[in-house]
Amino acid sequence: MNKEILDFLGIQEDDAKDLKGFSSKFSELFIRKQNLNDSKSPEYKEIAPSIIGKVAGNAQTVITRKLKEAGVDISKNDFKDKMIEEVVEFAFDQLSGAYGTKIKDLEKAAAAGGDQALTDLKEKYESLQKKNQDTESALSTLKSALSEKEKNFASELKGFKLKSAKRDLFGSAQYAEGIQDVAKIGFQTHIENNFSLDLDENESLVLLTKEGHRIPNPKKAGEFLSPLDIMKEEGLKLGVWAANPHEKEKKKPFEAKNNFGNQGHQGAFPAGGNTRKISSAIKQ
Known part of the structure; x- marks a missing residue:
């Protein structure tokens, strides 16, 4: 194997004594850039999940905590096989449903009581409304952060592809x-x-x-x-x-x-x- 080519690729001569050894080492060090465009390719499945999975995992942890603070309990299974956008949408739906149920219960209690019940209802309603706004604000901030991370990932992926293309050109x-x-x-x-x-x-x-x-x-x-x-x-x-x-x-x-x-x-x-x-x- 040409030593100049091996030096350019960063492969030791001992690892490229024959075509099989060279092919094995080359596959270990380099990824074809066109394969990263195919979500079904082994290369994409190797790189993308490690980055996107970490982002999704962090999002699920934050959303689970925020919903629990609002009185909504969910499990990891609720997020299973969901994209990041679906996770955020699911969180909003759960929050909206929980608050809607609580408000209906309070309205029923108010109808059965007097002025004090109405006062209690108003206070609880305002408290729920504020908590709802705070939680929605937190989820909106999280969604923006996730969107920024996705943009950064796309930028890093383009940088990787550009670097690979330049290496191929000069080679x-x-x-x-x-x-x-x-x-x-x-x-x-x-x-x-x-x-x-x-x-x-x-x-x-x-x-x-x-x-x-x-x-x-x-x-x-x-x-x-x-x-x-x-x-x-x-x-x-x-x-x-x-x-x-x-x-x-x-x-x-x-x-x-x-x-x-x-x-x-x-x-x-x-x-x-x-x-x-x-x-x-x-x-x-």
């Missing part, structure tokens, strides 16, 4: 022979510094200008350059990409120099502990 780079690792790191930094990497509505990686625009394909009207096309174009400019064998001139690999006066795309990378510049200058 597909076709570097010219003899390009050193430090130059590859510099080239990747150059791409990230000069373009915005994001996921489109189909969760496919796109490279945008810093202003957030897609880059048109000059050879095909109405189409845009793919991330790999853009990376290849930049790589050929800087001399790090494997040149087309049909080209008349083959550019030399770009070099690390202390040359701050050259123009063109540049990217920084560490060399010898000091920050160096990657120049697009090409020796003739």
Whole structure:
């Protein structure tokens, strides 16, 4: 197995002595991003429940406590197989039903008594009304908190998918022979510094200008350059990409120099502990 590929993936050579060992270690470390879109996939079932389950469990605990304070007892079975939204809706229904029953009982008691019973009814009604408002407020706050957690989860999931897509893109780079690792790191930094990497509505990686625009394909009207096309174009400019064998001139690999006066795309990378510049200058 190619050591450079193993180093890039973070897999030890001892774990990849054959295809079976490599496949086992790769499956342990990485998850295909498209599988996270399928709620039935093993990858989704492995990651999502640990996060969503914890959020739902916390919500059930808080709701159970608040309902008990309001005089409504429920069990864990009442929440079984329910989504977070269903848990909150169930809590409101139970609360509304309990208060409705209490108010009817008080109204019946008032009809059988005199002025004192009416006074007692009014006080108890006001007390119940305040408790109901407090509980509904707490549940509403909880629902907002759950919604925020879901948004954070979606954001974290997108970040995970974007990181995976970027790793796949840079891993597909076709570097010219003899390009050193430090130059590859510099080239990747150059791409990230000069373009915005994001996921489109189909969760496919796109490279945008810093202003957030897609880059048109000059050879095909109405189409845009793919991330790999853009990376290849930049790589050929800087001399790090494997040149087309049909080209008349083959550019030399770009070099690390202390040359701050050259123009063109540049990217920084560490060399010898000091920050160096990657120049697009090409020796003739």
